[in-house]
Amino acid sequence: MRKIQSVAVLGAGTMGTGIAGLAAEKDFKVLLLDVSLEAAEKALQRIVGGRPPALDTPEKASNITLGTLEDDLDKIKDYDWICEAIIEDLDTKRALFKRIETLRSDHSVVSTNTSGIPLHAISEGMTESLRNNLVVTHFFNPVKIMRLLEIVPGVDTDPEVVEILSDFCRNQLGKGIVHAKDTVNFIGNRIGCFWMLMGLHKASDALDRGLSMETIDAVMSSPMGLPPTGFYGLIDLIGLDVMDFVGKNLKQNLPEGDAGRAFTDFPESVQKMLEHGQLGRKSGGGFYRVTKRDDGSKSKETFDLKNESWRPFQEITLADDQQSPDVMFSDSAEGRLAWDIMGGTLCYAADLIPEISGDVVNIDRAMRWGFGWQKGPFELIDALGAEKFIEKIKQSDQALPAMLQRLDDTGCKHFYQNGHQEYFGTDGCYHPLPAE
Numbered sequence: 243m244r245k246i247q248s249v250a251v252l253g254a255g256t257m258g259t260g261i262a263g264l265a266a267e268k269d270f271k272v273l274l275l276d277v278s279l280e281a282a283e284k285a286l287q288r289i290v291g292g293r294p295p296a297l298d299t300p301e302k303a304s305n306i307t308l309g310t311l312e313d314d315l316d317k318i319k320d321y322d323w324i325c326e327a328i329i330e331d332l333d334t335k336r337a338l339f340k341r342i343e344t345l346r347s348d349h350s351v352v353s354t355n356t357s358g359i360p361l362h363a364i365s366e367g368m369t370e371s372l373r374n375n376l377v378v379t380h381f382f383n384p385v386k387i388m389r390l391l392e393i394v395p396g397v398d399t400d401p402e403v404v405e406i407l408s409d410f411c412r413n414q415l416g417k418g419i420v421h422a423k424d425t426v427n428f429i430g431n432r433i434g435c436f437w438m439l440m441g442l443h444k445a446s447d448a449l450d451r452g453l454s455m456e457t458i459d460a461v462m463s464s465p466m467g468l469p470p471t472g473f474y475g476l477i478d479l480i481g482l483d484v485m486d487f488v489g490k491n492l493k494q495n496l497p498e499g500d501a502g503r504a505f506t507d508f509p510e511s512v513q514k515m516l517e518h519g520q521l522g523r524k525s526g527g528g529f530y531r532v533t534k535r536d537d538g539s540k541s542k543e544t545f546d547l548k549n550e551s552w553r554p555f556q557e558i559t560l561a562d563d564q565q566s567p568d569v570m571f572s573d574s575a576e577g578r579l580a581w582d583i584m585g586g587t588l589c590y591a592a593d594l595i596p597e598i599s600g601d602v603v604n605i606d607r608a609m610r611w612g613f614g615w616q617k618g619p620f621e622l623i624d625a626l627g628a629e630k631f632i633e634k635i636k637q638s639d640q641a642l643p644a645m646l647q648r649l650d651d652t653g654c655k656h657f658y659q660n661g662h663q664e665y666f667g668t669d670g671c672y673h674p675l676p677a678e
């Protein structure tokens with residue numbers, strides 16, 4: 243099998259610097275190109291001195307050679323992995339790949355770091371040789387910290403290329419590899435963005451029923467096995483501008499009949515925030531803001547979506563019986579919220595096999611490694627009790643999502659068995675779990 247010992251990173255922005263820094267840290271030879279030498283040099287400064295730096299060992303910056311896309315692209319012939327990480331624009335990426343096509347060596351593997359453009363759109367009209375050697379490598383930001391890497395082959399990709407890149411990124415760069423299909427937003431963002439966009443609407447209904455934003459965040463964090471940022475807190479971190487971009491892309495590209503199509507627009511109050519530039523942490527405040535008082539102390543405030551005004555943040559302590567995901571089986575307001583957002587997302591995930599992933603394992607790993615969920619959707623359904631979960635869906639007169647229907651049809655009770663050594667496949671049989 244071909245081996246990767248050097249990486250040419252094209253584009254030295256957020257992702258390019260992250261990938262270049264990680265490869266240099268692990269002692270691989272890196273070529274880093276950007277639009278100008280000045281841009282590339284600034285990128286190297288960020289790699290070494292950014293907060294946090296992409297390189298932990300500053301001396302290893304000597305593994306990186308800088309250059310420009312205009313003058314130095316021919317150097318890629320000496321590199322084993324050509325990793326494109328320029329702006330998210332189809333024509334710009336296609337124009338660069340046209341040049342890569344003539345300059346790369348035949349033994350090289352090539353990847354694009356798109357987050358939303360289908361691989362088949364990028365590779366259309368390329369030579370067979372490039373199509374055979376091309377995949378999407380979908381890293382998460384910050385590259386050094388986030389374990390998830392989704393690898394997405396096209397219809398013409400040689401399986402050996404997936405194997406070479408998976409092996410290198412897993413064993414040399416320390417990534418957790420998830421195998422995804424060439425569908426909109428791949429796995430992690432398809433499910434994670436549904437959770438957020440659908441969640442904004444369901445959370446808005448919960449506010450109408452009298453829950454506070456702080457309670458919504460308290461339920462949508464540790465009780466569900468989710469990070470402490472909670473629901474509104476995570477959207478503040480990402481920014482409403484990014485969520486709006488994601489929603490527009492989904493509106494265009496989600497397949498007909500997909501449950502996510504109903505939620506690609508924001509609820510009215512959130513749309514107003516976007517229009518006022520109240521985007522989240524990056525704009526000084528979104529759903530929450532932290533302000534400094536004259537005496538230097540800090541105060542946290544909540545943008546009350548019902549009254550559309552700021553008020554002091556309220557600390558929430560949930561009752562004991564609301565501290566676990568089982569709350570979604572209760573009739574309380576908190577339970578209904580948990581069922582709507584978390585239960586709804588689990589159902590969405592269970593309906594996306596085989597469309598976005600061949601099995602439950604890749605979906606569970608994507609949500610654990612990319613979104614910090616303690617349990618992936620199918621692991622969480624197992625923890626809740628698949629039978630109980632299925633019964634609740636049946637009671638609400640909803641159709642069972644595909645994988646739950648399969649479980650129900652076969653009479654199986656779990657997505658994983660034998661101490662998490664085996665998983666339930668689309669064929670209704672259990673299979674050995676692939677190594678991480």
Ligand SMILES: NC(=O)c1ccc[n+]([C@@H]2O[C@H](COP(=O)([O-])OP(=O)(O)OC[C@H]3O[C@@H](n4cnc5c(N)ncnc54)[C@H](O)[C@@H]3O)[C@@H](O)[C@H]2O)c1
Binds near residue numbers: 254334
């Ligand atoms: N930022 C993320 O969280 C994230 C996550 C996953 C994937 N991605 C994808 O990775 C790719 C890079 O994203 P990023 O966040 O690093 O972007 P970025 O804006 O930080 O960097 C893009 C780089 O492209 C260069 N560039 C600008 N115009 C160019 C042109 N006409 N030709 C060639 N290069 C040009 C810029 O100088 C910059 O260094 C995008 O396709 C993006 O969708 C981003």
